[in-house]
Amino acid sequence: MDKNRAINIILQNVNGPIVSANGHISRNLYEIKDLDSNFYMIGSMGLASSIGLGIALKNSKKTVFVLDGDGNILMNLGSLITVGSLKPTNFVHFILDNQIHESTGGQPTHSKRVSLEKIAKAAGYAVYKTDNKLDLEMILKKIKTVKGPIMILIKVSKKSKVGKRIDIEPLMIRERFTNSLK
Amino acid sequence: MKKENQRLMCDFLLNNGIQNMVGVPDSTLQFLIEHGLKEKKAIIATREEEAIGIGVGMVLADSPSLIFMQNAGFANCISTITSLVKLYEIPLLFIIGWRGYSQNDAPEHELVGKIQPDLIKLIDLESKIVTDKNWERNSRWALKKIQSSTPCALIVRRIENG
Numbered sequence A: 001m002d003k004n005r006a007i008n009i010i011l012q013n014v015n016g017p018i019v020s021a022n023g024h025i026s027r028n029l030y031e032i033k034d035l036d037s038n039f040y041m042i043g044s045m046g047l048a049s050s051i052g053l054g055i056a057l058k059n060s061k062k063t064v065f066v067l068d069g070d071g072n073i074l075m076n077l078g079s080l081i082t083v084g085s086l087k088p089t090n091f092v093h094f095i096l097d098n099q100i101h102e103s104t105g106g107q108p109t110h111s112k113r114v115s116l117e118k119i120a121k122a123a124g125y126a127v128y129k130t131d132n133k134l135d136l137e138m139i140l141k142k143i144k145t146v147k148g149p150i151m152i153l154i155k156v157s158k159k160s161k162v163g164k165r166i167d168i169e170p171l172m173i174r175e176r177f178t179n180s181l182k
Numbered sequence B: 001m002k003k004e005n006q007r008l009m010c011d012f013l014l015n016n017g018i019q020n021m022v023g024v025p026d027s028t029l030q031f032l033i034e035h036g037l038k039e040k041k042a043i044i045a046t047r048e049e050e051a052i053g054i055g056v057g058m059v060l061a062d063s064p065s066l067i068f069m070q071n072a073g074f075a076n077c078i079s080t081i082t083s084l085v086k087l088y089e090i091p092l093l094f095i096i097g098w099r100g101y102s103q104n105d106a107p108e109h110e111l112v113g114k115i116q117p118d119l120i121k122l123i124d125l126e127s128k129i130v131t132d133k134n135w136e137r138n139s140r141w142a143l144k145k146i147q148s149s150t151p152c153a154l155i156v157r158r159i160e161n162g
Helices: A003-013 A024-032 A048-058 A070-074 A078-086 A116-123 A133-145 A170-180 B003-015 B027-038 B048-060 B071-076 B078-086 B107-122 B135-147
Strands: A018-020 A038-040 A064-069 A091-097 A126-130 A150-155 B020-023 B042-044 B065-070 B093-098 B126-130 B152-157
Touching: A003 A024, A003 A064, A003 A091, A003 A133, A018 A024, A018 A048, A024 A038, A024 A064, A038 A170, A048 A064, A048 A078, A048 A091, A048 B048, A064 A070, A070 A091, A078 A116, A078 B048, A091 A116, A116 A126, A116 A150, A126 A133, A133 A150, A170 B048, B003 B027, B003 B135, B020 B027, B020 B048, B027 B042, B027 B065, B027 B093, B027 B152, B048 B065, B048 B071, B048 B078, B065 B071, B071 B093, B071 B107, B093 B126, B093 B135, B107 B152, B126 B135, B135 B152
Parallel strands: A018 A038, A018 A064, A064 A091, A091 A150, A126 A150, B020 B042, B020 B065, B065 B093, B093 B152, B126 B152
Antiparallel strands: none
16 A cells, blocks of 8 residues: 555544654655654664654653654664563554665665564564554554554655655754643 | 672762663673672663663663663664664663773673774764772763663673773
8 A cells, every 4th residue: 555645544543742753764754744742863874763662652641653664674683672672552563564675765774574563573562563554444443452562664665756855944843842741 | 891890880879870781791890790690770681782671671761771781782773773762862871891902801802892992982882981089970870871871881891800
């Protein structure tokens, strides 16, 4: 499915802080719906899940949603181990898997050949997988009664419309995000 | 630093605002980390950048945190510190064990140990060296820094037989 469509469906069905990976994912999210509760990563590739984990551990009242990419999580696979070990129940980890490094020119990642699903399951995540709207909507309803950590792997197409650059100052992103958690 | 002083410093930081310790173990900081684990305040990450990510999340959730690591790991973190910690002005306190300070340390620590003071200056991360004598004063300095939203580092030198 189209990546922007997937993000749209996620936004319609979840309520809570979102940490979005650097590259096109943050730009897509920013373009679709800018919210104080979105933490847009600009640099530090790979760390969206770790930042999300830190928030989830310290704010048990909210469910934390991480919008990650395949290239991003492959840079920080150890994060799956730490999440699986600490077992935050309020942690939902989306992987928008387009099998490429989109923002650097579409070079392939290895997610085509190695199963992220199996790795996440072995780490202790409850894992769901989809490539279409109907299943994604069903999964998003279902997980409301499932204890985390949860991973939702979404297969998305390689080509998608690129969102605008994030033009909010990083300090502002941080401040409004922290205030939204209170 | 002596075992007792590492334990005292850990308690001092935990009693004065620090709520979490996240990092990768280092023998120079062994007793500080052991004490943090005993107090159930420390989390071991798989690598240093991951530890910083977790610490950033905790600070975003209003929970002051420190990150512990060896200077070899600090060298791994230059990009994360510049494009995350410094860029978003996240007040993390770094505690870094300095291998390669003594000339008779293991060979893999020699070059990175030599450039450690320059490296930390180049990325504009304020730091102080902590010793058995000054740990309380410099810990107060670090706590003040992070209270005013400035990330900073405390460096513990690896001194053989010392």
